Amino acid sequence: MATNPPNPPSTPVYRRLARRLQERVDAGTYPAGTRLPSEPELSAEFGVNRLTVRQAVAELERAAVVEIRRGVGTFVRPPAVRVSIAVDPRSQRIDLGSVYGALPNEERTDGEFVVAAPPVTGSAQDAEAARRLGRTPAELSRVDSVIRLGGRARAVCSYWVPFGPLPAALVRPGRPGNLVPDLARAAGVELEYDWRAFGAVGADLADAELLGVPPGTALLVREGVSCTPDGAPALYVRRRIDGSSARFVLHFRDR
Amino acid sequence: MATNPPNPPSTPVYRRLARRLQERVDAGTYPAGTRLPSEPELSAEFGVNRLTVRQAVAELERAAVVEIRRGVGTFVRPPAVRVSIAVDPRSQRIDLGSVYGALPNEERTDGEFVVAAPPVTGSAQDAEAARRLGRTPAELSRVDSVIRLGGRARAVCSYWVPFGPLPAALVRPGRPGNLVPDLARAAGVELEYDWRAFGAVGADLADAELLGVPPGTALLVREGVSCTPDGAPALYVRRRIDGSSARFVLHFRDR
DNA sequence: AAGTGGTCTAGACCACTGA
């Protein structure tokens, strides 16, 4: 974006500094992979307090321009490499979009693990799920899980189903498995897509903790309802995936 | 997420404070829409420096838990209301997913406006576009635009096409229009979807400026290639939409 | 041990909003 929009009369120092650093990254003065000058160095070079430097660098980190490694330094991020998960726009039977199933085999060292089966109170998320399923929160059960790949948590998932209680063995924290089919079996139904939606949110404190990212990190949200073949809503699922590690692709032309 | 994952031995004060504030929001101690205690008040109540309070509140803002209004106060966000943009998974002719076309008429007060037609150098984004189109950056032209609705910028779009130069009238900054059809006309071709992908990123400095949001805000990215009916890639488009204002929905069942 | 980033404090001044 080459424009210089009319700036407010006084742009804060830390933002101007962030821009100058970004310019150096764009210009190749700080090439991808290299270390930026340390905070005291930048502080001295630009004649500002170290906290001001930190504010500038923090913005660049949130914008995925640099990566901060504690005790080591701040490094220019190379272009993002993200797993592309293919979603067949015409299919509605199989969870082709699942993060778990779509990754190269050598990366599928781990899997999906139950984190908790929190009681469905009436929290904002529970209320949302109830609305999507056309039920009241009291009728729902919930399971949360984490999908790990290559030793790292990649996605956090929450599932709501309109029955319960769920078998204790199924929702035991730490239990491995693939929850969508497991839940379908528990319900004794066949599932197909009703709808799926894509959105983006900043990670809340809980998701950030589970994913090992700073709160506020951009997450890709994929949510939706699956139903039985006769159209009865049977599952609401909400997955949060670190935006820097995956994307969903829809191919529209036949191969 | 009701679990309390095993915390590192010492969680920073600001994070613990953020959690306590979030608990109050969840518990309804601070209901949606109400104002939190001011920073000096929180500072006094918890016996920490105001800057530490600010760090905690800033995290909650990035997580979309609260909204900070300068000179006024910090308010608990009500559940997000996001525009749902329907994408017909089976259609590939019309840009049904366009933010511009999918909104209720009363909100379509503005439209899409050209921001700039930056030269295609070899920046990371230009290189990405060239790769997607199977060309070299030198063969491409680029246009950036902003989509405004209700007086607010909602989306930033960048388009790359494998020809040029583009008509000056088309890329004049400030020019209104709907760029996909305009570009198709300029190219003298018919366009259909090849593929589209969804991702999430933190806003960079330029996008943040254009959208009027803080850098790092979670943006939903929708990108893809459109091609001519015979399959030749003719357009690479990358849209960034404020995650708090829109989402894309795919319906899989016939209505 | 030296150097890096992470946290926290105290205090100052400013810009914005609303009554």
Next chain:
DNA sequence: CAGTGGTCTAGACCACTTG
């Protein structure tokens, strides 16, 4: 005008990584 959040400084101490 008083109260709110926004910016900036100086200085201190800590936790982590690497040699």
